[in-house]
Amino acid sequence: MVTAKAWVLKKHFENFPKTSDFDLKKIELPNLKDGELLLESVFLSVDPYMRPYSQRDMKEGDIMIGTQVARFSSDQVGRSKLEFRNLKKIWLDSGPLDHIASERLQSLMSFSFYSISGTCFLTAYFGLLEVCKMKPGETVLVNAAAGAVGSVVGQLAKIWGCKVVGCAGSDHKVDYLKKIGFDEAFNYKTVTSLDEALRKASPDGYDCFFDNVGGEFASIAINNMKKYGRIAVCGAISQYNDSVPQKGPYVQVPMIFKELQMQGFIVTRWSSRWEEGLKALLKWVMEGKVKYHEHITEGFENMPAAFIGMLKGENLGKAIVKI
Numbered sequence: 001m002v003t004a005k006a007w008v009l010k011k012h013f014e015n016f017p018k019t020s021d022f023d024l025k026k027i028e029l030p031n032l033k034d035g036e037l038l039l040e041s042v043f044l045s046v047d048p049y050m051r052p053y054s055q056r057d058m059k060e061g062d063i064m065i066g067t068q069v070a071r072f073s074s075d076q077v078g079r080s081k082l083e084f085r086n087l088k089k090i091w092l093d094s095g096p097l098d099h100i101a102s103e104r105l106q107s108l109m110s111f112s113f114y115s116i117s118g119t120c121f122l123t124a125y126f127g128l129l130e131v132c133k134m135k136p137g138e139t140v141l142v143n144a145a146a147g148a149v150g151s152v153v154g155q156l157a158k159i160w161g162c163k164v165v166g167c168a169g170s171d172h173k174v175d176y177l178k179k180i181g182f183d184e185a186f187n188y189k190t191v192t193s194l195d196e197a198l199r200k201a202s203p204d205g206y207d208c209f210f211d212n213v214g215g216e217f218a219s220i221a222i223n224n225m226k227k228y229g230r231i232a233v234c235g236a237i238s239q240y241n242d243s244v245p246q247k248g249p250y251v252q253v254p255m256i257f258k259e260l261q262m263q264g265f266i267v268t269r270w271s272s273r274w275e276e277g278l279k280a281l282l283k284w285v286m287e288g289k290v291k292y293h294e295h296i297t298e299g300f301e302n303m304p305a306a307f308i309g310m311l312k313g314e315n316l317g318k319a320i321v322k323i
Helices: 050-057 111-117 119-132 150-159 171-179 194-201 215-222 252-257 267-286 300-311
Strands: 002-009 022-029 037-045 068-072 089-092 099-102 139-142 163-168 184-187 206-211 225-233 261-264 294-298 318-322
Touching: 002 099, 002 300, 022 099, 022 300, 037 300, 119 150, 119 206, 119 225, 119 267, 139 150, 150 163, 150 171, 150 206, 150 267, 163 171, 163 194, 171 184, 184 194, 194 215, 206 215, 215 225, 294 300, 300 318
Parallel strands: 139 163, 139 206, 163 184, 206 225, 225 261, 294 318
Antiparallel strands: 002 022, 037 068, 037 099, 037 318, 068 089
């Protein structure tokens, strides 16, 4: 029997998460069943969705949700590893444990590809292709553009022949966006007027808006959309930690007069087509058309701090915990 360490939701988050909301526990894993594999974690992923989903789907005392990359444990028993000799690392959604017994496997070519070949890349791919229905020559706006999803959104839009405008929360992040090919980028924390910054970046407005933030930014951006524009609502990180829901301004008037389409989405809708997205990813990465950055926190014990830091916007690119 193996003893695993696991991060547990000790207390539902109120306002901004705190390290005291988590508890590190030891869990006795049951003996492996036929067909199961013992895996040990290599990297944990920390992502914005973990905040609202924990409130919706979890009870206090549950193991925290999340995905990870794992490898075969040195204590592996049960089904022969020879059957899986081509699986160097495994992608799981088992939450933050340091050991897992699982029979659900998804092969990864290397961990480096995980940052963008996981749900972050696929979210960008299908959000642009199926929700925004982006066309060459159009202008695309993306907020939280230096994050794991936003940075890929901008690069894919460039591959598909669009002008791309992005915003981020620091000058360092803005420099990164320009380095990876964004046509225009600005620091939303330092501009005098967000409306003026959006108009300056694209005086004619925006055909597509990939929204990761929600709140006030979304309200202002919608007023800068072109007629018949499309808006993909991917996230609302500006609202996840609010104890009282934000109030207006409201979007109905510009939605009506500009005849906009606005749609929320979750990437699992296209799970039957993930192989299509991953093949496209590999091609563009190998060609140097898609670049990525990993913000790595060392140590399993630092998962809560990494999660909280990600929600504060401390990460550039994909936020990862290295075990």
